[in-house]
Amino acid sequence: MAKILIPTPLRQFTGKQDSVTVTGDTVGSALANLTAQFPDLRKQIFNDEGKVRSFVNVYLNDEDIRYLSKTDTPVKDGDAISLVPSIAGGSALGGSVLAAPPEKAAPPPEAALTKEEILRYSRHLIIPEVGIEGQQKLKAAKVLLIGAGGLGAPLGLYLAAAGVGRIGLVDFDVVDFTNLQRQVIHSTADVGRNKIDSAAEKMKGINPNVTIVKHEVALTSENALDILKDYDIVVDGTDNFPTRYLVNDACVLLGKPNVYGSIFRFEGQATVFAYEGGPCYRCLYPEPPPPGLVPSCAEGGVLGILPGTIGLIQATETVKLILGIGEPLVGRLLLYDALSMRFRELKLRKNPECPVCGDHRTITKLIDYHQFCGVPSPNQAPAAQETRMNEGDISVIELKEKLDRGEKFVLIDVREPHEYKICNIPGAKLIPLGEFPQHVGEFSPDDDIVIHCRSGVRSGKACNVLRAAGFQHVRNVVGGILAWSDQVDPSVPKY
Amino acid sequence: MIRIESEPWTAMVAHARATYPNECCGAMLGSIEGDEKTVHAAAALDNAFAGEQARYYQLRSEDLLAADKAARERGMSLIGIYHSHPDCGAYFSETDLKNSCPWYSFVVLSIQKGEFDHANSWLPDADQTKADKEELIY
Numbered sequence A: 001m002a003k004i005l006i007p008t009p010l011r012q013f014t015g016k017q018d019s020v021t022v023t024g025d026t027v028g029s030a031l032a033n034l035t036a037q038f039p040d041l042r043k044q045i046f047n048d049e050g051k052v053r054s055f056v057n058v059y060l061n062d063e064d065i066r067y068l069s070k071t072d073t074p075v076k077d078g079d080a081i082s083l084v085p086s087i088a089g090g091s092a093l094g095g096s097v098l099a100a101p102p103e104k105a106a107p108p109p110e111a112a113l114t115k116e117e118i119l120r121y122s123r124h125l126i127i128p129e130v131g132i133e134g135q136q137k138l139k140a141a142k143v144l145l146i147g148a149g150g151l152g153a154p155l156g157l158y159l160a161a162a163g164v165g166r167i168g169l170v171d172f173d174v175v176d177f178t179n180l181q182r183q184v185i186h187s188t189a190d191v192g193r194n195k196i197d198s199a200a201e202k203m204k205g206i207n208p209n210v211t212i213v214k215h216e217v218a219l220t221s222e223n224a225l226d227i228l229k230d231y232d233i234v235v236d237g238t239d240n241f242p243t244r245y246l247v248n249d250a251c252v253l254l255g256k257p258n259v260y261g262s263i264f265r266f267e268g269q270a271t272v273f274a275y276e277g278g279p280c281y282r283c284l285y286p287e288p289p290p291p292g293l294v295p296s297c298a299e300g301g302v303l304g305i306l307p308g309t310i311g312l313i314q315a316t317e318t319v320k321l322i323l324g325i326g327e328p329l330v331g332r333l334l335l336y337d338a339l340s341m342r343f344r345e346l347k348l349r350k351n352p353e354c355p356v357c358g359d360h361r362t363i364t365k366l367i368d369y370h371q372f373c374g375v376p377s378p379n380q381a382p383a384a385q386e387t388r389m390n391e392g393d394i395s396v397i398e399l400k401e402k403l404d405r406g407e408k409f410v411l412i413d414v415r416e417p418h419e420y421k422i423c424n425i426p427g428a429k430l431i432p433l434g435e436f437p438q439h440v441g442e443f444s445p446d447d448d449i450v451i452h453c454r455s456g457v458r459s460g461k462a463c464n465v466l467r468a469a470g471f472q473h474v475r476n477v478v479g480g481i482l483a484w485s486d487q488v489d490p491s492v493p494k495y
Numbered sequence B: 001m002i003r004i005e006s007e008p009w010t011a012m013v014a015h016a017r018a019t020y021p022n023e024c025c026g027a028m029l030g031s032i033e034g035d036e037k038t039v040h041a042a043a044a045l046d047n048a049f050a051g052e053q054a055r056y057y058q059l060r061s062e063d064l065l066a067a068d069k070a071a072r073e074r075g076m077s078l079i080g081i082y083h084s085h086p087d088c089g090a091y092f093s094e095t096d097l098k099n100s101c102p103w104y105s106f107v108v109l110s111i112q113k114g115e116f117d118h119a120n121s122w123l124p125d126a127d128q129t130k131a132d133k134e135e136l137i138y
Helices: A008-013 A027-037 A039-045 A115-120 A131-140 A152-162 A195-206 A224-228 A241-254 A306-323 A369-373 A396-404 A417-422 A433-442 A457-468 A480-487 B006-019 B061-073 B094-098
Strands: A002-005 A019-022 A056-060 A079-085 A142-146 A166-170 A211-215 A233-236 A258-264 A267-273 A332-337 A342-347 A410-413 A449-452 A474-477 B002-004 B025-033 B036-045 B077-086 B105-112 B115-124 B131-134
Touching (some): A002 A027, A027 A039, A027 A079, A056 B061, A079 B061, A131 A306, A152 A306, A166 A195, A233 A241, A241 A258, A258 A306, A267 A306, A433 A457, B002 B006, B006 B025, B006 B105, B006 B115, B036 B077, B061 B077
Parallel strands (some): A166 A211, A410 A449
Antiparallel strands (some): A056 A079, B025 B036, B025 B077, B115 B131
16 A cells, blocks of 8 residues: 655546555556546556656655666555656757756666676665666766776776776786886786786776776877777876877867876876866867976876875766766866865866867867877887987996996986985985086086986986086986996896 | 735746846745635745756756645645746747646746846646646736
């Protein structure tokens, strides 16, 4: 027996009763018994095909039966069934826009959940905003993760666990020891393996129901549209500017949301770009920074936990977009500072002058992003740049011989003091690159000067500073202290 | 015929002006005597449409359920829905019709440049094919 609450306007059909108690084991049979008792009520609730009309939502107590078992939802004594209208509208003239409100769109039949999945996702299913339909949306969703590194690690693990049906991974890198401090999807035993295989194995381990599609390539202007087109949402977990612009432009051109995150030391950012009506990455940053100005994580370091925080903000936004719930992080750049433990928000506006998503678009296809960002393309860069010798270079072997011979020369280390503490070459004088120009006066033009850093990049800049000041005998240690560790003294730690 | 008492009417107009240039929406609570409906109270509800709210509104079923419950508790009934049309007439659009429910009166308030202009009440049919104009007194 259940009590059906009758909306006021329908009481004319129930002899003015505001509620009617009927028999029935399910919501469907209770409603059938109600309309059998009051035939005029039937056409108010059911259409000609006997289905509940589109404008009627049926609630059992406080819950919408669409999120329970629809009309098969069992009914107990004392339950109350309410008929609640589904109402929307607006001045807009095109009637079909809301004709099927999003939550009424039926998920494809292949998204039906198995018994095992219902148990696995039970903590989702009992949230009204997710429920069976939401879980089916997750199962039907196709998400592309670009990068299986710091951001990709939490994203891959949690999106797989949440039941996103199809997850594509783009990565062509190999796991190394320096990754393990933050890329929790890879374990120590995975060092040397392809990241894509290592990541896919962990994700499958968490949730075998998820299909993982491996794209073991570098994302390029040639292949990006073809890879992205098969996905609903793209999540950017990359660490370099050419790929960020490439992902952004491809998302705008294909009309797919780009869930963006970036990290540096203790700070991170996240937002959703290229969402309908919202800004894109180019609206925020029309031009890339000059090459070398913004250090990467490899150059500047990153707190290992940070990509966990930012990656999970990206994962949260991805799941919200799939479910169509909440307020997406669109038009807002979320800034996170781990040291002060504060979140701030910047308002982002769509730039009407944006070359890719503005009113007068000049970018209508993918361009050469390495050229755009002023960095060498990976195809053009020599494979072993660090060990290639040029005039004005000195190898670590030559340096060692020079030291062993007891030659009189000046050895300078242009790294930072905290790097010097990790390891150093005995006898080297520490002058961080930023302070280097102020120290030029300390050297004599006759000095034999050798400069090193971690890998040879910063010391190359310091050499140029001296040469520009007229110094003749200046040499750069090719490969820096990393090469020293490899070729001279293996006891020196690499970082 | 639907008659809206001055207190709820003032609240509805204020609500529509406050949300301008977006559409507002809400529930009308009152009583029905034969063909005569009287609105005693207006409940402003959230426009839940995830998109351009200047041209669309959407009511959450949970909010309507709560409004209906509140009406019953106070001896009133949920008898109608109101919403605003910013900078256009108080017509019943195709969008309104295709997302309507024939059990209720639908009052539309036209707000022009932020100020109340005129209003109409509509009675849509069960098949969402047409809506008849209902006499509105306020």
